[in-house]
Amino acid sequence: GNSVTQMEGPVTLSEEAFLTINCTYTATGYPSLFWYVQYPGEGLQLLLKATKADDKGSNKGFEATYRKETTSFHLEKGSVQVSDSAVYFCALRGPPSNTGKLIFGQGTTLQVKP
Amino acid sequence: GAVVSQHPSWVICKSGTSVKIECRSLDFQATTMFWYRQFPKQSLMLMATSNEGSKATYEQGVEKDKFLINHASLTLSTLTVTSAHPEDSSFYICSARGQDIIISDTQYFGPGTRLTVL
Numbered sequence: 325g326n327s328v329t330q331m332e333g334p335v336t337l338s339e340e341a342f343l344t345i346n347c348t349y350t351a352t353g354y355p356s357l358f359w360y361v362q363y364p365g366e367g368l369q370l371l372l373k374a375t376k377a378d379d380k381g382s383n384k385g386f387e388a389t390y391r392k393e394t395t396s397f398h399l400e401k402g403s404v405q406v407s408d409s410a411v412y413f414c415a416l417r418g419p420p421s422n423t424g425k426l427i428f429g430q431g432t433t434l435q436v437k438p
Numbered sequence: 439g440a441v442v443s444q445h446p447s448w449v450i451c452k453s454g455t456s457v458k459i460e461c462r463s464l465d466f467q468a469t470t471m472f473w474y475r476q477f478p479k480q481s482l483m484l485m486a487t488s489n490e491g492s493k494a495t496y497e498q499g500v501e502k503d504k505f506l507i508n509h510a511s512l513t514l515s516t517l518t519v520t521s522a523h524p525e526d527s528s529f530y531i532c533s534a535r536g537q538d539i540i541i542s543d544t545q546y547f548g549p550g551t552r553l554t555v556l
Contacts, residue, residue, distance in 0.1 A: 367444075367547040367549035367550055368482075368531070368547040369547070370544055370546075413482070425487065426472075426482075426484070428481045428482045430481040431479075433479075
């Protein structure tokens with residue numbers, strides 16, 4: 325079945341450091357891929373998405389590229405801020421896409437220190 | 439943007455009682471709503487998918503008689519935890535997908551409801 329694996333956290337970085345959170349997936353067909361962020365005390369928010377191979381999703385300085393050859397969708401940011409501290413979830417939506425079902429990774433906690 | 443609310447945000451109840459959690463799409467019509475459960479420091483587990491006006495589809499291992507889901511309108515879905523027990527204590531999150539073609543590709547999540555059963 326479909327699944328998502330994320331690197332275990334917590335990830336602790338200093339402000340302005342480079343961030344990578346690894347995400348790999350297993351899926352049949354061509355899934356859509358997502359990164360969601362959950363700030364403390366809040367619900368999940370869509371951060372970025374990519375719907376086909378080689379697509380790059382980007383938002384708020386974060387980027388992720390849909391790599392079908394390595395079945396990966398790693399999240400990157402060139403310079404993190406304290407306000408980026410949150411839990412990040414990688415997710416996929418496999419075909420048939422009309423079901424809308426999302427499969428989530430286990431989440432990676434990011435802590436950014438000033 | 440699309441906003442989803444949940445009520446209550448937290449609830450404490452005694453073992454054996456039933457608890458109802460509401461999920462509302464505030465500024466769009468949600469053809470499909472999803473209910474998730476999240477344990478501490480773990481991922482979201484999909485419990486069920488509900489489409490307006492029809493019965494919910496439950497994931498394997500989720501007791502449909504214990505977790506009653508009603509999606510009576512395009513803006514409201516409810517999850518009722520019946521005869522709650524301490525092991526039902528968890529963070530329950532809903533999400534909604536709209537019927538508008540622009541937003542139908544994305545799920546919008548509510549802030550979650552923390553349930554504690556004593």
